[in-house]
Amino acid sequence: MSYNWCFHSYDDDAFEQALTHDRQRIVDTVLNEIGESGGYSPKEIQHYERIADTIATQGFNYQGLAESDLPIMDRFVFDAFHTLGADIAFSPESHEFLSPYVAADLPSHLFKKHFFSRAKPIPPTEREYLYLPFFAHLGRRLGETTPSECEYVALNVSEVAHIEKELVKFLATPDGQALDQSNHETLSKDFLGPDRSAMKKGKALHAKVS
Numbered sequence: 001m002s003y004n005w006c007f008h009s010y011d012d013d014a015f016e017q018a019l020t021h022d023r024q025r026i027v028d029t030v031l032n033e034i035g036e037s038g039g040y041s042p043k044e045i046q047h048y049e050r051i052a053d054t055i056a057t058q059g060f061n062y063q064g065l066a067e068s069d070l071p072i073m074d075r076f077v078f079d080a081f082h083t084l085g086a087d088i089a090f091s092p093e094s095h096e097f098l099s100p101y102v103a104a105d106l107p108s109h110l111f112k113k114h115f116f117s118r119a120k121p122i123p124p125t126e127r128e129y130l131y132l133p134f135f136a137h138l139g140r141r142l143g144e145t146t147p148s149e150c151e152y153v154a155l156n157v158s159e160v161a162h163i164e165k166e167l168v169k170f171l172a173t174p175d176g177q178a179l180d181q182s183n184h185e186t187l188s189k190d191f192l193g194p195d196r197s198a199m200k201k202g203k204a205l206h207a208k209v210s
Helices: 012-021 023-037 042-058 067-088 132-136 157-171 174-181 186-201
Strands: 005-010 152-155 204-209
Touching: 005 012, 005 067, 005 186, 012 023, 012 067, 023 042, 023 067, 042 067, 067 152, 067 204, 132 157, 152 157, 157 174, 157 186, 157 204, 174 186, 186 204
Parallel strands: none
Antiparallel strands: 005 204, 152 204
């Protein structure tokens, strides 16, 4: 099974509106899927139902969730894009895919690790790249500003433009050129390409590892 970043463009205004007005449809879709799969225990289903109730009343908000709740909220968020599909003009932008092993060598939000040392976050005022680290660290949760290993990133229209600038900047560096060339120009074709396609359409960009 493949394990790669794939990209879709979407209408972020329609998505934001749907997150308010179509919550019940989104949570019902997920609950129906896990109920029909037969692969979940009653305890796991109850956990999903509890998070679904939180979403229905408070929206898609990670604040205050326990660590064990986070992957379940991630599932609801990811399924929201597919449930809303036609409503948010959710369209594939990946002709090929970006390996997370390549993306792991993009600029980080941590100082480089040294032997026997613990990596520390780079202060915000010293960060050269704000958006590429989301892909280096395998995701950013909806509504948050720091990377999380949630395996998805939703970029609004403004952020799509910022990613394009950061990618162009990184690809002009010796490290960026070496990383791209040693991986069959996948950053240029399979990351910058989908991002520019979304920009051209005036749309936001969703990325998911699957």
